[in-house]
Amino acid sequence: MSDCLFCKIIAGEIPSSKVYEDDLCYAFNDIDPQAPTHFLVVPKAHIPSVSAVTEENAPIVGHIFAVIAKLTGELGLESYRVVSNIGAQAGQSVFHLHFHVLSGRDMTWPPG
Numbered sequence: 001m002s003d004c005l006f007c008k009i010i011a012g013e014i015p016s017s018k019v020y021e022d023d024l025c026y027a028f029n030d031i032d033p034q035a036p037t038h039f040l041v042v043p044k045a046h047i048p049s050v051s052a053v054t055e056e057n058a059p060i061v062g063h064i065f066a067v068i069a070k071l072t073g074e075l076g077l078e079s080y081r082v083v084s085n086i087g088a089q090a091g092q093s094v095f096h097l098h099f100h101v102l103s104g105r106d107m108t109w110p111p112g
C-alpha cells in the first residue's frame with residue numbers, strides 16, 4: 001500500500017533498524033521504545049490490523065508468532081509482552097498489522 005509507513009519500511013524506502021526478515025514478515029526496532037527491548041513484527045502483506053485477519057491470511061499471523069518465539073529465544077528473553085493495538089481508541093497509530101514485543105522491565109496489569 002503506497003501511503004503506508006510500514007509498507008515503506010518493509011520496502012526499504014524508509015530506514016529502519018532490522019531485527020529479522022523472511023519471505024512473510026519483517027521485524028525492526030521501535031523508533032520510540034517503551035522498554036529496554038521493543039521491536040515490532042509485521043507481515044510483509046498489507047493487513048490493516050487484527051480485525052482484518054481471516055482464515056486465509058491467519059497462517060501469516062501464526063508464522064509471526066513462531067518468529068517471535070524464535071527471536072525472543074535467541075535474545076534470551078524469558079519474560080516479555082506481545083501487544084497488538086486495534087483501532088485508535090486502543091492506541092493503534094499505524095494501520096498496518098504489527099505485534100509489539102516488549103521486554104526488560106517490570107510491567108503492570110491491566111495495561112493503561
Ligand code: 5GP
Binds near residue numbers: 029
Ligand atoms: P501502534 O501505536 O500503532 O500500536 O504502534 C506503532 C508503533 O510504530 C509505535 O510504537 C511507534 O513508535 C512506531 N513507529 C512509528 N513510526 C515509526 C518509524 O518511522 N520507524 C519505526 N521504527 N517505528 C515507528
Ligand code: ZN
Binds near residue numbers: 001005006095096
Ligand atoms: Zn502497509
